[in-house]
Amino acid sequence: MAKNVEKLLKKYLLNTSLLSILAVWTTSGFSRPLHNYEIAQTISFAPNFSTATLNICNQRKTPVEYYSTLDSAARYLKPIYTSNSKASHFINSAGKLVIRQKGCFEFLVNLSKYRQSAPSSNRQHHLLTSGLLFWYPNYIDTTAEWMAFRKHHLVQIKTNSTYSLPFTEISEHHFLYPPYLPFMSQSIPIGEFEQVNLEFNHSEKLKARLNFLDPFTKDEQSAITSWISIAISGVNQIADLPSDTIQVNLFKASHYSREVTPFALVERGEGTTISMKVRASATLEQLISDWTAFHEFSHLLLPFIRRQDAWMSEGFASYLQYFAMPYSELSAQHNSDSQSKDKSESAVDAFNDFMGGIDRGIRNHNRHPNKSLQTLSEQLRSTRAYRAVYWWGALIWFEIDLSLREQSTSLPELIDQFNRCCRFHRAMWTATELAKSLDKLIEKPFILQLIQERRHQSDYPKYSLLLNKIGVQDDGNRNIKLVDSDAFNRFFRIYRPSD
Numbered sequence: 001m002a003k004n005v006e007k008l009l010k011k012y013l014l015n016t017s018l019l020s021i022l023a024v025w026t027t028s029g030f031s032r033p034l035h036n037y038e039i040a041q042t043i044s045f046a047p048n049f050s051t052a053t054l055n056i057c058n059q060r061k062t063p064v065e066y067y068s069t070l071d072s073a074a075r076y077l078k079p080i081y082t083s084n085s086k087a088s089h090f091i092n093s094a095g096k097l098v099i100r101q102k103g104c105f106e107f108l109v110n111l112s113k114y115r116q117s118a119p120s121s122n123r124q125h126h127l128l129t130s131g132l133l134f135w136y137p138n139y140i141d142t143t144a145e146w147m148a149f150r151k152h153h154l155v156q157i158k159t160n161s162t163y164s165l166p167f168t169e170i171s172e173h174h175f176l177y178p179p180y181l182p183f184m185s186q187s188i189p190i191g192e193f194e195q196v197n198l199e200f201n202h203s204e205k206l207k208a209r210l211n212f213l214d215p216f217t218k219d220e221q222s223a224i225t226s227w228i229s230i231a232i233s234g235v236n237q238i239a240d241l242p243s244d245t246i247q248v249n250l251f252k253a254s255h256y257s258r259e260v261t262p263f264a265l266v267e268r269g270e271g272t273t274i275s276m277k278v279r280a281s282a283t284l285e286q287l288i289s290d291w292t293a294f295h296e297f298s299h300l301l302l303p304f305i306r307r308q309d310a311w312m313s314e315g316f317a318s319y320l321q322y323f324a325m326p327y328s329e330l331s332a333q334h335n336s337d338s339q340s341k342d343k344s345e346s347a348v349d350a351f352n353d354f355m356g357g358i359d360r361g362i363r364n365h366n367r368h369p370n371k372s373l374q375t376l377s378e379q380l381r382s383t384r385a386y387r388a389v390y391w392w393g394a395l396i397w398f399e400i401d402l403s404l405r406e407q408s409t410s411l412p413e414l415i416d417q418f419n420r421c422c423r424f425h426r427a428m429w430t431a432t433e434l435a436k437s438l439d440k441l442i443e444k445p446f447i448l449q450l451i452q453e454r455r456h457q458s459d460y461p462k463y464s465l466l467l468n469k470i471g472v473q474d475d476g477n478r479n480i481k482l483v484d485s486d487a488f489n490r491f492f493r494i495y496r497p498s499d
């Protein structure tokens, strides 16, 4: 492994050798017996995964009504009547599962009836839909209630196969539900595949579970594992990633793919999953030079924002993606004879790449003149004006960041504060709700007003005044000119604290 990358890994990871990364997964002692939980759900899989048995033990005296994140889930559920499980549970017409009595009840889940990804010639695993398996009581309305309840609700998985859940594992095969009310199903890989669990030096709670869902070689797995570790660490250096466990599903991109990662997607709603297609032949250096992973993990610094307001979440990830990339280490890779670039040069490189994005956004917007950011955002699927929306949104976050600096704080600090106090107040946010919540945390609120003005304008924003504030001029040639390096370094220091 190249020296600088190794240094980078050492800086961030709990373990210094890649081999040990491949095996790390600590579990705290599991002392509380199942019956101490208010509700415990055990899911046992049949060997071929065509069915699963769902056992729900309920200690509450009052009836419990459960819902799933998949509306049709009840259709695949059939009560199993045994001497221990009386016939006092049923599935109602709204697809809710109602359990009237204290005690344990069993259901058969018909997994093969629901169209899901099954093993193929080069895949030995199933991708199950989480909504078929997990049921949530709906007597809980508020976040505070859910947070308290979550500790009393246990999920246990019984299978000899490899599987992955985007939930926090409290001991082997025992999980807690996500820290917010779940709202959307995700893919659960189960069967035969390689899995790597990652832990990090700088954050005890932060974990990632990498699932190689196509046949990658050991070397390819090592490179991808290092890359994902560096991406998570780079983003976590900006602000603390709040997810307990991030599930990363990795697929092979076509041999002919020109891009290193031609496809990437963040899924949230029942935990957090990032799915990516990766060119298996890519070297570690090529992977790290690609912005995709840095973009995807940056998304996780904010909660889920509704799709109509894509400019807000995409702008945020686009604004931060280059700032999370380890430029100094990368340039040292490419110029192994020369000294590694100093931190200001590496910051200039990152900012130049950011300006390159802004430039692509402007050119894309020229094809959709007179459309506001909000309109383009809502019509993203039909207009496909991705670059315009992403980079216009990024400019808004840049402006928010600079205004925060005038109040002696910064975007990373505000995001940290928001994630600690308010992130889980809702599972899904609108741009307005998020702006209001952020405004509550600062002395002189301005974010809501700023986004309302900017998102309804139809001209791409002028940004030279913003650049002036950080001592930079745009030379019109996709390269920035530093006119006040102190101002620029002050702005950038927050993104490169440990350089």
Ligand SMILES: [Zn+2]
Pocket: 295, 296, 299, 313, 314, 317
């Ligand atoms: Zn994105």
